Amino acid sequence: MKIVVDQEECQGHNRCVVIAPELFDTDDYGYAHEMEGGVVPPELEEKARLAAANCPESAITIIEDN
Numbered sequence: 728m729k730i731v732v733d734q735e736e737c738q739g740h741n742r743c744v745v746i747a748p749e750l751f752d753t754d755d756y757g758y759a760h761e762m763e764g765g766v767v768p769p770e771l772e773e774k775a776r777l778a779a780a781n782c783p784e785s786a787i788t789i790i791e792d793n
């Protein structure tokens with residue numbers, strides 16, 4: 728699984744960082760970006776889905792492995 732934060736959509740609520748600090752970080756302006764190239768380890772997949780579901784801007788895209 729991978730995650731991508733759409734920089735155009737992100738409004739900097741930081742909910743994703745609160746839910747999954749292992750997967751998201753913020754820049755100096757509070758906007759979020761994915762860490763580790765967006766690669767999600769299996770044990771963090773549930774957190775990644777929770778963060779995406781709780782993003783008010785729907786700015787987080789989940790890309791499932793095939």
Ligand code: SF4
Pocket residue numbers: 732736737738739740741742743744757758759781782783784785786787
């Ligand atoms: S929850 Fe969504 S809008 Fe808020 S910082 Fe994270 S990606 Fe951006």
